[in-house]
Amino acid sequence: MPARTTAAWPTVSAVAELRGLLDALTAGREPAELADHRQACCALARTWLECLDSTFHRGRAASAPPAWIAQRWTWGTTPHPLHWCEIPPAASLDCGASAALGRELWSRRCPGVRAVQLVEHHATPTTACNRDGLAQPWAEGRLAYHEAIGREQDGCLEIWDPTDSAWLPASRRGASTRTLSLRVRSRGLTILRWSGHRLNPGAWTVLDAVSQALPADAQAPNAASAASAPAPARSQKP
Amino acid sequence: MTTVYCSGLQSGCGPSPGLGVARSLREAFEDLRIVGVGYSSRAGGLHHPAFDEVWIERPWSELSFAAHAQAILERLDAGGAWISGSTREARWLASALGSREGLLSPSAVALERIDASPAELASRLGLQSPPMISALADDYELNAFGRQHGWSVWLRGPGRPPVRLVGWRSLENARAHLAGAWPHARLRLQAEVDGTAESVVFAADRGRTLGARHMQPGIAAPDGSAWSGRVSDLEAALPGIAGKLRDELSRAAWTGGGELEIVRAPDGGVWLVAWHPRFPAWVHGATLAGANLPAELIAAATGRTPPLTAVRGSEFVRVVTDIPLRALLPLPAHAPAASGVVRAGNYLSGMPDPARRRSGERLVHERGAPLEPPPPLSALLDGLPSAGRTPHAHRGDPAARWELLATGIRRAAGSLPVKIAYSIKTDPDLDLLTAARSHGFLAEAITAAEMGWAREVGFTGEEIVLNGPAKSWGAAPIPSRCFGTFADSLDELDGLAELTRSGDLSARYLGPRLRPPSVASRFGVDLGDFDTFSRLVTALKDLPEPQSIGVHFHWASSAAGHERWFETVDAMIEWARALQDLSGRPIRCLDLGGGWHPDDFDTVLLPRLPGLVARCRAQLDRLDLLVLEPGRALVQPLGIVETTVLEVRETGDAREIVVDASLAEVPRAGVYPHRILSCTARGWRHWGHGPDRVVGRLCMEDDVLRMSIAVPDEIRPGTRVLIADAGAYDRSMAYRFGRG
Numbered sequence: 001m002p003a004r005t006t007a008a009w010p011t012v013s014a015v016a017e018l019r020g021l022l023d024a025l026t027a028g029r030e031p032a033e034l035a036d037h038r039q040a041c042c043a044l045a046r047t048w049l050e051c052l053d054s055t056f057h058r059g060r061a062a063s064a065p066p067a068w069i070a071q072r073w074t075w076g077t078t079p080h081p082l083h084w085c086e087i088p089p090a091a092s093l094d095c096g097a098s099a100a101l102g103r104e105l106w107s108r109r110c111p112g113v114r115a116v117q118l119v120e121h122h123a124t125p126t127t128a129c130n131r132d133g134l135a136q137p138w139a140e141g142r143l144a145y146h147e148a149i150g151r152e153q154d155g156c157l158e159i160w161d162p163t164d165s166a167w168l169p170a171s172r173r174g175a176s177t178r179t180l181s182l183r184v185r186s187r188g189l190t191i192l193r194w195s196g197h198r199l200n201p202g203a204w205t206v207l208d209a210v211s212q213a214l215p216a217d218a219q220a221p222n223a224a225s226a227a228s229a230p231a232p233a234r235s236q237k238p
Numbered sequence: 239m240t241t242v243y244c245s246g247l248q249s250g251c252g253p254s255p256g257l258g259v260a261r262s263l264r265e266a267f268e269d270l271r272i273v274g275v276g277y278s279s280r281a282g283g284l285h286h287p288a289f290d291e292v293w294i295e296r297p298w299s300e301l302s303f304a305a306h307a308q309a310i311l312e313r314l315d316a317g318g319a320w321i322s323g324s325t326r327e328a329r330w331l332a333s334a335l336g337s338r339e340g341l342l343s344p345s346a347v348a349l350e351r352i353d354a355s356p357a358e359l360a361s362r363l364g365l366q367s368p369p370m371i372s373a374l375a376d377d378y379e380l381n382a383f384g385r386q387h388g389w390s391v392w393l394r395g396p397g398r399p400p401v402r403l404v405g406w407r408s409l410e411n412a413r414a415h416l417a418g419a420w421p422h423a424r425l426r427l428q429a430e431v432d433g434t435a436e437s438v439v440f441a442a443d444r445g446r447t448l449g450a451r452h453m454q455p456g457i458a459a460p461d462g463s464a465w466s467g468r469v470s471d472l473e474a475a476l477p478g479i480a481g482k483l484r485d486e487l488s489r490a491a492w493t494g495g496g497e498l499e500i501v502r503a504p505d506g507g508v509w510l511v512a513w514h515p516r517f518p519a520w521v522h523g524a525t526l527a528g529a530n531l532p533a534e535l536i537a538a539a540t541g542r543t544p545p546l547t548a549v550r551g552s553e554f555v556r557v558v559t560d561i562p563l564r565a566l567l568p569l570p571a572h573a574p575a576a577s578g579v580v581r582a583g584n585y586l587s588g589m590p591d592p593a594r595r596r597s598g599e600r601l602v603h604e605r606g607a608p609l610e611p612p613p614p615l616s617a618l619l620d621g622l623p624s625a626g627r628t629p630h631a632h633r634g635d636p637a638a639r640w641e642l643l644a645t646g647i648r649r650a651a652g653s654l655p656v657k658i659a660y661s662i663k664t665d666p667d668l669d670l671l672t673a674a675r676s677h678g679f680l681a682e683a684i685t686a687a688e689m690g691w692a693r694e695v696g697f698t699g700e701e702i703v704l705n706g707p708a709k710s711w712g713a714a715p716i717p718s719r720c721f722g723t724f725a726d727s728l729d730e731l732d733g734l735a736e737l738t739r740s741g742d743l744s745a746r747y748l749g750p751r752l753r754p755p756s757v758a759s760r761f762g763v764d765l766g767d768f769d770t771f772s773r774l775v776t777a778l779k780d781l782p783e784p785q786s787i788g789v790h791f792h793w794a795s796s797a798a799g800h801e802r803w804f805e806t807v808d809a810m811i812e813w814a815r816a817l818q819d820l821s822g823r824p825i826r827c828l829d830l831g832g833g834w835h836p837d838d839f840d841t842v843l844l845p846r847l848p849g850l851v852a853r854c855r856a857q858l859d860r861l862d863l864l865v866l867e868p869g870r871a872l873v874q875p876l877g878i879v880e881t882t883v884l885e886v887r888e889t890g891d892a893r894e895i896v897v898d899a900s901l902a903e904v905p906r907a908g909v910y911p912h913r914i915l916s917c918t919a920r921g922w923r924h925w926g927h928g929p930d931r932v933v934g935r936l937c938m939e940d941d942v943l944r945m946s947i948a949v950p951d952e953i954r955p956g957t958r959v960l961i962a963d964a965g966a967y968d969r970s971m972a973y974r975f976g977r978g
Contacts, residue, residue: 047816048771054812055756058805059432061505088768169470 018143019206022119022181025138025145026204031115031185032096032147034084034104041085048088053105062109063151066102070165073098095163099147102162112152115185116159117204118168120146121178143180150184150194157184157194181206240267240540243293243313245275246323246516247283252461255495256323257283258522259532264288265525266533266545277301285564292564307334314340319539321495321517321532328494328515329397337493342535344515348490352513353396353424360510363482365500368509370394373413373425376609376927377911377946380427381406385835386842387429388799394512395425403427407908410945431501431509437464438472438498439518440483441531443538445491447484449531451524452476457555464520466555469527476500476508495521495531523554605948606926611915614639614875615962619915619922625880628958629899631969634876636670640677643839647866650847654855656864659703659829662688664966665873671695680721682867689717700746703829703865705790707761709734722747722865724790724829726761728770731777739782747788747827747863748781750774754809757793765813778821786826789814792867794833800842803832808853815857824860831867835910839871870966877965879903883957884935886949893930893949897959900934900941902975904961906968907934907943913962914944916953924962925949936976 036042056068076092087093087101099115107113122142138145148161148168159168159182168179184192186201199205242263246254260272260283274281274289277298284292295301310320310331319340322328332346352359360367371383373393384391384406393401393412401412409427440450452475455464473480483498495517501509517532524531528549537544563569611619618634625632648656659682660674666688672695674681681692684706692702699719707726709716716723716737723745725731731750737743753759755766764770778787791810795803807830818825834843854861881899901907913924914932928948934941943961953959 044772044775044820045768047820048768051809051813051816052755052766055754055806055809058756058809059801060503064505067504 018180021140021143022204022206025119025140025143026117026181026183029117029145031117032080032082032100034087034097034100035081037083037085042083045085045088049084049101050105050108053108057109063153065149065151065160065167066105066162067165069093069098069102069162075163093163095147098162099149102149102160106149106151106160110151114150114152114157116148116150116157117183117185118146118148118159118179119181120144121180123177150186150192152184152186152192155190155193157192157199159194179207240536240542241271241273241313241316241318242536243273243275243310243318243320244289244323245277245321245327247274247276247281249281249283249286251459252463253519254283254323255517255519255521257286257288258519258525259321259323259495259517260286260288261522262525262530262532263536266530266547267536267542270536279567279569284567285561287561292567294567303330303334310341311335311338314338319536321535323516325514325516326397332515340539341493342539343494344490344492344496348492349396349515351490352515356426356428356510359486359513362486363498363510364478365508365510368431368501368511369429370426373427374927376606378913380409381911382835382837383427383429384409385796385838386800388797388802390430390799392428392430393425394428398425400428400512406910410908413946428511431503431511433501433503433507433509435462435511436475436500436502437467437518437520438476438479438483438500439495439521439524439529439531440487440498441495441517441535442487442492443535444493445488446538447487448534448538449529450480450483451527451529451531453518453520453523456553459556466553467520467523468553469524469529470552479508495535520554526550526554527552605928608916608918608923608925608948608950610920611913611922611924611962615913615924616922618875618878618962619960622878622960624958628880628882629897629903630880631903631964631972632878632880633667633670633965633969634878636673636873636876639875640673640872643844643868643872644677644679646840646844647847647868650844651851651864652848654851654864655862656866659865659867660872661831661867661869662692663970664870665877665969666691667969668695670873671697675701680865704745705751705829716743718742719744721745722788722827722829724749724751724788725763726751728763728773728777731763731774735777735781738785745785747786747829749778749788749790749825749827751790751792752810752813754791754806754813756806756809757798759793761792762790775817775820778817778823781823787823788827788829788863788865789817789825790829790831792831792833795838795843796833796835800838804846804850807850811854811857818858818860825858826860827863827865828854828858828861829865829867831869833869834871836871836875839868872966873969874963874966877963877969879961879964879968881959881961883953883955883959885955886953891929895930895932895949895953896935897932897943898935899943899961900936900976901938901943902934902936902973904934904943904964904968905971905973906964906966907961908940910963911944912964912968914947915960915962916950916957918950918952922960923950 053066057064073090073093075094078090078094078097080096082097103113103115122144148159151158151160161168181204183204184199184201186192189201192199192201197205197207244256244260246256248254249257256274260274263270263272271290272288274284274292276284276292276294279294295306314320319342321342322331328343329349331341331343332349335341337345356370357367369387371380384403389403389405391403393403393409403409403412435455437453438450441448450472452470452472453464453467456466456468459465494515497514497518498510499512499514501511503509521532525547528547530545530547533545536542622632644658647658657680659680661682662671663684668691671681671691675695675697680701680703681697682703682705683689683692689702699717700721702720704716704720704723708730709723723734725734734743734748738748751762753762753764763774781787791807793803793806798806814825851864854864879899881897883895883897885896887894904912915922915924926948927946930947930949931942932944932947934943
């Protein structure tokens with residue numbers, strides 16, 4: 001019998017269940033990478049994208065993120081691996097594609113750019129499938145796997161969400177979307193600080209939101225219902 | 239029982255804060271008697287059940303300020319409290335009532351502290367201040383400020399709604415709207431800063447900060463105001479500001495609510511755009527997030543216990559609901575405004591449009607003294623013969639200016655060969671074309687007629703650059719030889735390439751006019767479109783092998799703003815480099831235009847040209863020529879229109895003169911300020927800033943040659959005056975109208 005919470009705070013078993021769901025969502029997941037045909041098609045596309053970034057970035061600090069990506073491509077499911085030459089004609093990009101593209105472009109002009117993987121909790125009701133009617137292996141109930149970009153400086157991490165074109169707030173208590181768990185890919189072994197948390201490079205860090213901040217109505221579905229649980233709505237884009 | 243008066247009850251799109259204040263107070267103190275104060279029965283908030291009673295005064299334009307002040311005083315003396323929901327009302331209260339028990343608004347001293355220097359205020363708060371200039375500056379400086387920032391500029395001032403300016407004429411119109419109603423002393427032009435708007439609400443009691451919260455807007459209403467937002471702790475959102483704001487409120491001995499309007503730039507910089515002496519409209523959103531600042535304010539003022547406020551969420555959204563009108567308070571029947579002018583925004587009757595009237599204050603516009611013209615203009619005037627009949631268009635000798643510019647350009651270009659192209663469209667006068675040729679300039683033609691004029695004065699085909707859209711000039715075919723030609727589209731580039739292959743066209747440089755994706759323009763090949771970019775690479779690759787390739791870029795710096803112009807040129811150079819790398823064809827020539835104002839060309843472009851050339855050479859390693867098109871910078875200062883005053887009209891404090899020149903002779907009069915001069919005992923002087931205007935002879939409403947200028951006392955009918963800066967398009971676009 002799966003655990004259920006009846007009080008305002010999740011029970012110990014509900015937390016364990018959440019952690020299980022987090023593990024299920026993140027198991028074997030690596031940050032999306034852009035593939036290259038090593039032919040003229042990808043060289044042309046890559047150059048064009050780099051010029052676009054350079055144009056829209058003019059007049060801003062080198063450390064400023066590629067905010068233009070979300071203005072150019074709406075969110076939508078993207079087949080992976082995604083090649084450079086498939087980006088210009090794409091009508092939409094998913095979070096992995098946006099993050100991979102943003103990471104490539106941002107790192108050309110700014111050191112310390114890292115891949116960031118997250119699991120987020122969405123408070124709003126969800127729908128069964130996305131607009132394309134495809135399965136969503138990145139979502140479990142109100143939990144969704146997400147990718148973003150980190151910028152590491154002096155041991156501190158800032159996280160840019162290229163899909164929403166916004167910095168991930170350091171604190172999102174009470175907000176409709178919360179980060180439950182994240183992993184930053186860093187070449188170094190230095191522990192990074194983000195939003196009061198200490199992040200071990202390469203390892204998933206489960207934030208205290210899981211055990212402390214989830215109200216009863218925001219808990220994840222139980223294991224039995226997870227398979228048929230409604231998936232995140234359009235606004236909860238990965 | 240305490241009675242609290244809340245004003246600012248406009249509750250439509252872009253609402254005032256009065257209703258939010260009342261709702262917050264009602265939640266905290268059930269026993270309060272809350273009175274909604276409106277200056278029009280159109281203010282929808284009056285009908286909300288949060289109010290126990292309403293007080294509707296005469297419209298601001300009809301109000302007796304003395305009587306109104308007395309009425310408010312009586313209520314305050316009776317133990318009432320007043321929370322103003324209007325910037326202008328708060329300012330009026332400070333001047334009319336001073337600091338009073340129960341008046342929960344900042345004092346005049348506190349307002350002076352925040353008004354005195356916006357830049358210093360921002361600095362004290364640890365924030366950046368947008369570039370700004372006093373609206374009292376000379377028109378020439380104001381126009382230069384507008385050009386510098388690409389006319390992404392606001393006209394702002396304490397207590398009045400900001401006006402977005404889009405060009406010189408819009409500034410003149412805004413000033414005319416304010417004339418006689420509001421002093422310019424504190425008005426300023428403020429450059430727009432790039433970023434996202436955020437807001438800070440705060441409240442203080444006699445300098446003691448009662449609370450502050452930050453709000454990041456989510457959904458925006460059509461007018462740009464926040465329709466939803468996320469409320470957060472101020473220190474978390476803007477580290478370091480809370481303490482500085484506390485200090486500022488303490489030093490100002492601030493009482494009342496307030497709002498900081500800020501912009502967060504993409505690079506993290508935070509700009510202070512405005513400080514308002516009243517709560518923001520989203521004040522109840524802060525209450526929902528646990529910070530009931532209106533209630534804290536009342537508690538501090540009345541000695542009540544501050545309320546405990548439940549946190550119901552950190553985000554809020556507005557919804558539109560229907561509520562019944564109060565009995566005996568019907569809305570007035572709709573009638574069109576007599577003036578036909580519809581005003582909008584926060585001042586739609588919640589408070590009247592306050593810019594139209596200010597209590598009891600009579601304004602006297604200061605007349606700026608005539609000014610000595612700068613040396614180049616002085617030199618031009620010295621050699622000017624008097625015209626027999628007016629209006630008469632003089633044209634000065636270009637030699638001195640052109641020599642100076644050509645030397646400066648060549649020196650700036652260093653070792654990179656440079657050619658200057660004379661844009662015939664700026665003034666097709668044959669004497670000027672002849673002078674251009676004698677100075678070694680190229681001629682840039684955009685029509686068959688222009689090409690014909692160039693040939694007429696001796697330019698050979700190899701000295702002509704063909705530009706502009708669609709060079710299939712009908713009966714006049716493209717010449718077989720030219721210095722360079724730049725295609726405005728891919729289709730045109732294909733056609734020019736075909737002519738080159740067939741031997742019908744021989745251009746030393748051939749290529750596209752480029753349009754980087756950050757430029758909104760109808761001209762050039764759109765690099766922001768991947769298919770177009772891809773086709774352009776192929777087209778360049780396919781050009782006949784011996785053909786040298788050039789690229790052209792033209793964007794008016796006055797429309798772009800200086801920094802953005804340079805940034806965009808840098809971006810364009812990078813695109814050119816990409817085209818070179820992908821096509822395998824070197825870019826040999828860069829043809830650069832810019833619509834530069836003469837002053838900006840001399841003081842902005844030339845000093846920065848060496849750096850630009852260095853960046854060109856770094857990116858385009860095969861570049862062997864820079865073509866520079868100064869455009870109107872070459873000829874605008876050379877034109878002077880001499881005109882005669884026909885009539886002098888005195889109207890109150892202002893003076894209007896009618897001259898025999900008009901838009902027909904100065905068609906660009908509304909585009910930028912032309913200096914107007916008259917002869918004094920000390921020589922020619924150009925007129926200063928003032929309340930007067932100069933209008934033309936035509937029966938056309940827009941025949942206004944200058945506004946906000948000081949016509950000297952000695953000007954009489956028959957006086958000759960000069961309109962300077964009337965070369966370039968004022969000459970090439972001049973037309974015959976009303977002259978038979």
